[in-house]
Amino acid sequence: MFLRIDHVGIACHNLEESVAFYESTFGLTVVSREVNEEQGVREAMLRVADGGPAALGGSYIQLLEPLSPETAVGKFLAKRGEGVHHVGYGVADVAGALAEIEAKGVRLIDRRPRHGSMGASIAFLHPKDVGGVLTELVEAPRHDS
Ligand code: MC0
Numbered sequence: 808m809f810l811r812i813d814h815v816g817i818a819c820h821n822l823e824e825s826v827a828f829y830e831s832t833f834g835l836t837v838v839s840r841e842v843n844e845e846q847g848v849r850e851a852m853l854r855v856a857d858g859g860p861a862a863l864g865g866s867y868i869q870l871l872e873p874l875s876p877e878t879a880v881g882k883f884l885a886k887r888g889e890g891v892h893h894v895g896y897g898v899a900d901v902a903g904a905l906a907e908i909e910a911k912g913v914r915l916i917d918r919r920p921r922h923g924s925m926g927a928s929i930a931f932l933h934p935k936d937v938g939g940v941l942t943e944l945v946e947a948p949r950h951d952s
Pocket residue numbers: 816843846848850869871879880882883886892893895916922923924927929931933934935939940941943
């Protein structure tokens with residue numbers, strides 16, 4: 808079901824400081840910046856690896872700054888501080904994967920795909936049913952080059 812690790816989402820207090828750190832320390836490049844009001848985040852995607860076949864997409868570090876303390880990332884930061892917030896896996900078909908996963912008894916946060924970064928369709932699975940890992944399904948397209 809998983810095609811690749813699409814991205815690792817990292818919660819941070821200050822997006823610009825975190826971007827500067829990843830650029831200067833690891834030589835990564837920002838390929839996309841977005842504000843996603845629905846998800847309550849300001850975010851930047853930094854490319855780690857190119858995809859193979861175009862349809863598969865690449866892999867990224869996603870830096871996430873909350874738009875307010877009441878958002879998912881805002882609450883996470885207050886409770887746990889900065890660090891890994893979620894893992895996003897590439898799938899060919901989010902809706903199909905959701906149905907398959909729900910049938911196995913895993914709680915879905917999103918019953919239908921929502922808008923994710925860089926035009927992707929995304930859906931989250933509840934961390935309590937995935938060993939404490941907030942898990943995201945990501946169906947590309949990625950058009951970052
Ligand atoms: C909360 N919990 C987590 C967690 N966030 N566990 C692992 N990883 C996380 N990121 C745990 C808490 O510690 C708590 O456990 C329990 O889940 C309930 O948390 P809460 O603080 O009371 O918060 P809730 O229940 O209101 O919300 C948690 C939930 C929420 C995961 C359902 O954050 C959510 O719906 N997340 C999905 C959307 C999201 O994260 N969007 C931001 C990224 P205890 O043991 O203390 O009860 S958007 C994004 O990334 C987009 C732009 C993209 O990729 O394209």
